[in-house]
Amino acid sequence: MIRECAQGDLEKFGALYDIYADKIYRYVFYRVRHKETAEDLVSQAFFKALEGIRSFNADKGNFSAWLYRIARNSLIDHWRKQKAHFNIDDLWSVSSQEDLESKASVKEKIGKVKEFLAKLESSQREIIVMRIWDGMTHKEISQILGRSEASVKMNFSRAIAKLRKEEILALIAFGILLNQII
Amino acid sequence: MKLNQEQLKKILEDLYAVDENLRHYEKELVQIICDIVELKPEVKFDENFRLQLRAQLMERAVQLAQEKSVQPAGSLLSWKFSYVLAGALALAVLVFGGGYLAQKQGIIEFPKTSLLEQSEEPFAFKKLSVSDNAFGSLKGDQAVTQAASGVGGGGGARTESGGGDGSSSIAPTYGLGGGGMTYPGVYYRYVYKGEPLELANSEIEVLRRVGFDQNISSFGSLLKSFGLGMVNMDSFSSLKVQNVNLAEDRDFGYFISANVQEGSVYISQNWLKWPQPYKLCVGESTLCVEQSRVKISDVLPDSEVIKIARDFIKAHGINLVSYGEPEITDAWRVEYEKTADKSQFYIPESSNVLFPLKVNGQFVYDEGGFKTGMNLSVDYRQKKVSGAANITSQTYQASNYPAETDSAKILKLVEQGGNYYWGYPMAERVAGSEEKIIEVGTPTRQYVLYSNYSNNQVNFLLVPSLVFPITKTPDDTNYFYQKNIVVPLARELLDQRLVPMQ
Numbered sequence: 001m002i003r004e005c006a007q008g009d010l011e012k013f014g015a016l017y018d019i020y021a022d023k024i025y026r027y028v029f030y031r032v033r034h035k036e037t038a039e040d041l042v043s044q045a046f047f048k049a050l051e052g053i054r055s056f057n058a059d060k061g062n063f064s065a066w067l068y069r070i071a072r073n074s075l076i077d078h079w080r081k082q083k084a085h086f087n088i089d090d091l092w093s094v095s096s097q098e099d100l101e102s103k104a105s106v107k108e109k110i111g112k113v114k115e116f117l118a119k120l121e122s123s124q125r126e127i128i129v130m131r132i133w134d135g136m137t138h139k140e141i142s143q144i145l146g147r148s149e150a151s152v153k154m155n156f157s158r159a160i161a162k163l164r165k166e167e168i169l170a171l172i173a174f175g176i177l178l179n180q181i182i
Numbered sequence: 183m184k185l186n187q188e189q190l191k192k193i194l195e196d197l198y199a200v201d202e203n204l205r206h207y208e209k210e211l212v213q214i215i216c217d218i219v220e221l222k223p224e225v226k227f228d229e230n231f232r233l234q235l236r237a238q239l240m241e242r243a244v245q246l247a248q249e250k251s252v253q254p255a256g257s258l259l260s261w262k263f264s265y266v267l268a269g270a271l272a273l274a275v276l277v278f279g280g281g282y283l284a285q286k287q288g289i290i291e292f293p294k295t296s297l298l299e300q301s302e303e304p305f306a307f308k309k310l311s312v313s314d315n316a317f318g319s320l321k322g323d324q325a326v327t328q329a330a331s332g333v334g335g336g337g338g339a340r341t342e343s344g345g346g347d348g349s350s351s352i353a354p355t356y357g358l359g360g361g362g363m364t365y366p367g368v369y370y371r372y373v374y375k376g377e378p379l380e381l382a383n384s385e386i387e388v389l390r391r392v393g394f395d396q397n398i399s400s401f402g403s404l405l406k407s408f409g410l411g412m413v414n415m416d417s418f419s420s421l422k423v424q425n426v427n428l429a430e431d432r433d434f435g436y437f438i439s440a441n442v443q444e445g446s447v448y449i450s451q452n453w454l455k456w457p458q459p460y461k462l463c464v465g466e467s468t469l470c471v472e473q474s475r476v477k478i479s480d481v482l483p484d485s486e487v488i489k490i491a492r493d494f495i496k497a498h499g500i501n502l503v504s505y506g507e508p509e510i511t512d513a514w515r516v517e518y519e520k521t522a523d524k525s526q527f528y529i530p531e532s533s534n535v536l537f538p539l540k541v542n543g544q545f546v547y548d549e550g551g552f553k554t555g556m557n558l559s560v561d562y563r564q565k566k567v568s569g570a571a572n573i574t575s576q577t578y579q580a581s582n583y584p585a586e587t588d589s590a591k592i593l594k595l596v597e598q599g600g601n602y603y604w605g606y607p608m609a610e611r612v613a614g615s616e617e618k619i620i621e622v623g624t625p626t627r628q629y630v631l632y633s634n635y636s637n638n639q640v641n642f643l644l645v646p647s648l649v650f651p652i653t654k655t656p657d658d659t660n661y662f663y664q665k666n667i668v669v670p671l672a673r674e675l676l677d678q679r680l681v682p683m684q
Contacts, residue, residue: 013243014503017236018543025227039231043238050239050246131193132218138196157200163214164207 003058013050020064021046024071027134031075041078045071065143068136072144124159131156190215229627236543237307240503244306306503307541308577309389316581317390317641320674322634369617372597372667375653376624379589386585386671389541389578389629389644393445430455434566444640445575451568459531459563476529478518480562484510491535491558494567504576505537505555506545513663532559532568541576546629547649551600551666554631578644585646586673595680596622596650600667621654622667630668632675646671 005012024045029038048070056066123145130136130144138156142149193215197204204211415421428438435452459474482490488508495502511534521527539546539555548554554572561568586592625648632643650667670676 014236014240014540014543015507017239021232021236022227025232026225029225035228039228039235043235046235046239047242050242128218132215135189153196153200157197157204160197160211160214161201161204164204164210 005053013053016063017046020067023134024067027068028071028075030129030133032078037078041071041074044074048074062140062143065140068140068144069146124155124162127152127156128159233543237309240307244503306501306576309580310392310578311580314385314582316579317388317643318636320388320583320632320634320643320645320672321678322636322641370599370620371617372599372620372622374593374596374650375621376650379592379625379648381585381587381589381592381671383585384587385582386646387580388583388646388672389580391445391575391642391644392577392579393441393443393575434564444642445577447570447573449570449573456568457564476531476562478524478529481529482533482560482562482565486565487533487535487560490560490565491537491567494558494570495537500556500570500573502537504540506540507538509536509538509553510534511536511552511557516663531563532561534559539572539574541578541629541644544628545649546631546644547647547666547668548631549668551649551664551668574642584673585671586676591676591680592648592669592671595669595676596667598680600650600669618656619654620652620656620664622650623653625650625669627671630670632670645675 005016021042025038025042028041028045029035032038032041045067049067052070056063126145127141130141131138136144138149138152142152145152190212194208194211197211422443424441424443426440426442428440429452430436430438431452433455435455437450437452439448439450440446441448487510491508494500512530514528514530518524518527518529535558536553537556537558538553546554556573557571558567559569560566628647628649629644630647630649632645634641634643647668647670650669652665652667670679
């Protein structure tokens, strides 16, 4: 199907969309936590994929990773645009409204979580989310991030090992924070 | 969100591969991984947005495909069916027009006509928004519509499994009595077991399929040819093409029937050109017929049936842009399995392959809750497609209608068995009837095809509806083939169906 689509049979793109739409949406939403923004970025990603699928070589690449990479690039573009008026250290203030209640309940843990997060590299956070939440293999993650599979495995392992050493409270708070910042 | 054991094991193995020492902390690692999984938020992609984006992408896909531009014409066998409606007209004119038809080595060639040049991809979904309630009453002219519903609403063949009128495939909710008598039959009670319904929109967009309004004068001087020299065609005015019938004059040829007004094409065997299995039995005993019947060993595997169907579609350039993956819809197979004396079982000559129609990313169901779409018959003996029905234009007008937002009303119809009860009073149970519980699950939003008659014409309407899957039937329920219950979201249709028919 992917090969036919890449060869110009674009009617197959609808079927590809059906397969990947939910996954790509989740991937994007976990990272922006805002419905309209996520929808906008998903649109951008799929339109870019449609326009570019004829250049995709099914013999050489993994379609899923290719699509995720497009979505990730859309996210990076989005963050770059936001940066001028977006303080990355002030993430609590931009979380989605749905979490207001739970946010209040974890407020006291913020200080500890910030301290904890400072110990974890952003790339490690991303790999954890991709591996456990998005259900990707190390190979897929490596293709999306443009890194070696061994490096991804190593980072994942280190991140988990680091988490193990922390208190459960910190872990829970970390997870809640992940929901809102990644 | 849960992580299954296999996924968990894989993650742990990955970790141990990097650092064998972590194996000593497996319990803690499992806890950490499970905690992270538990914290994963449940995210739901907005269904309306998903469908809207899909439609936009497919529109763009069609534009991109057209940039490559397909060149029509060539032999009839390579003729793209995406041009079939326009092409059929052109060919008809050419055949009757004599002198315009060029024949080379028995293959018909026809030049590009102005009509072919005009034609766009009729199989790609196109929508033209019109004013609210533009199609009048969705019920149409009720008396005529109800009469017509029993024969499938005209036009293309019905596509659900089992063939023929779907109502016969479901045991009636009440036994039907003759001469006003009613005997206590089986009473099916439908019980909803799904999630609470979300009915946010007060309006729905109903689609009406539109065909082609082709003025015959566009053929210029060829107009006279339709009279075959016996009638002065100039004496008629404002002529429009409605139907075109063509026959393929070769072995295993086809009849092609195009209903231009309704925007549909129907293909069937040209019987004169196909072998007739029972021909040799004329004048012989019934034993000859019995021996000539299709046997279970003649039935082709599903994969082969699908391949034959796909080859036909490819050979004739039928565009699948609006169709989902093919499904075999042979209801007889279920019957066959249940039959004790299989030697007496009648096996049909062909298998049915349904290419389910998808509009705006949603499947289209018929009123009985079966998917509908393009239906191909694959002949077991000849291993060829013997017919193709419901090849339809995907150009629609779209109009907003009031939607039902009261979930109680929706569920009331579900409990009555849904949309599916032409002619049967559902509100009361006949004394002494046997009750059987049918469980119904959370619905999905799909389209349902309704055909009604209004202003002396047939309207093919796609009405947003809830399709409730039947999740459980009693073990001893034989001959209960209903898979889904359909409830229209259009308030007018829902209200009509909630009132028991007299």
